[in-house]
Structure formats: C-alpha cells, structure tokens
Amino acid sequence: MDIEQIRDYCLSKNGVSEDFPFDEHTLVFKVLGKMYALISLKKWEQGEPAINLKADPEYALELRASHSCIRAGYHMNKKHWNTLYLNEGALQSDFIKTLIDHSYNMVVKGMPKKMQENLKNI
Structure with missing residues (x-):
C-alpha cells in the first residue's frame, strides 16, 4: 500500500x-480525538515507509514474533504500539488493513460507552 491508500483507508x-499535533512531519489519525495511527512523512520521503498502530499487548508480541518487519512502536509505548516497516517485508494490503482495523477497534473499545454510542451516530 502506498501512503495515499493508507491515508484514504484510515480516513x-x-x-x-x-x-x-507533534510536528509538521508526523501525520496522526484520531478517532474522536484518540490516536490510532501515526505516519512519519519524513520517513516516507526518505524511502522508509512505516506506520505506527495500536495493538492488544499479547497480539502485539505475536505480530512481532511472526513478522520481522513489525517491531515495537518507534517512540511509542512498546507494550501497546507496533511499527510496521513497509519496505522490509511482504505485508499484503489486506493484512495492513486488518491491523489498521485492529488499532481503530482497540481505541474505540477503550472509550467510555457514551463516546462509543456517539460514534455510532456519526
């Protein structure tokens, strides 16, 4: 997936x-104000495409063990975030989308019930 495909899917x-929110190089995707995906535009420009995604802690470890291009989140809480290095492995688009979905769902799941209900009405 290229950066526009990832952006479109996230949005x-x-x-x-x-x-x-951090600088002009770090694109952050939020669901109701809560981060669920980050992309360093600078890294993409340098030919090092990557995306940070939230993950269940056990699943995060499982992903790291089974994919060398998925590592503990760069500049993130290592327990809850992974970085997918997209030029290092053969991660299929559908799998990347699945991980984006997982990150989104993890964030929504952690929201108060009222916020979750508001999300359904958007």
Missing part, C-alpha cells in the same frame, strides 16, 4: 480525523 473509518 474512511467512522469518526476519524487527521492532524499534525
């Missing part, structure tokens, strides 16, 4: 916005 999810 297609309910209640999602994009922002640059």
Whole structure:
C-alpha cells in the first residue's frame, strides 16, 4: 500500500480525523480525538515507509514474533504500539488493513460507552 491508500483507508473509518499535533512531519489519525495511527512523512520521503498502530499487548508480541518487519512502536509505548516497516517485508494490503482495523477497534473499545454510542451516530 502506498501512503495515499493508507491515508484514504484510515480516513474512511467512522469518526476519524487527521492532524499534525507533534510536528509538521508526523501525520496522526484520531478517532474522536484518540490516536490510532501515526505516519512519519519524513520517513516516507526518505524511502522508509512505516506506520505506527495500536495493538492488544499479547497480539502485539505475536505480530512481532511472526513478522520481522513489525517491531515495537518507534517512540511509542512498546507494550501497546507496533511499527510496521513497509519496505522490509511482504505485508499484503489486506493484512495492513486488518491491523489498521485492529488499532481503530482497540481505541474505540477503550472509550467510555457514551463516546462509543456517539460514534455510532456519526
């Protein structure tokens, strides 16, 4: 997947916005204000495409063990975030989308019930 495909997919999810809260190089996707995906535009420009995604801690470890291009989240909480290095492995588009979905769902699951209900009405 290229960066535009990932961006479009991330933005297609309910209640999602994009922002640059840290600097002009770090694109952040949020669901109702909560981060679920980060992309370093600088790394993409340098030919090192990667995306940070949230994951269930046990699943995060499982992914790292089974895919050398998935490692503990770069500049993130290593327990809850993974970085997918997209030029190092043969991660299929459908699998990347599945991991984006998992990240989104993890964030939504952690929201108060009222926020989850608001999300359904958007």
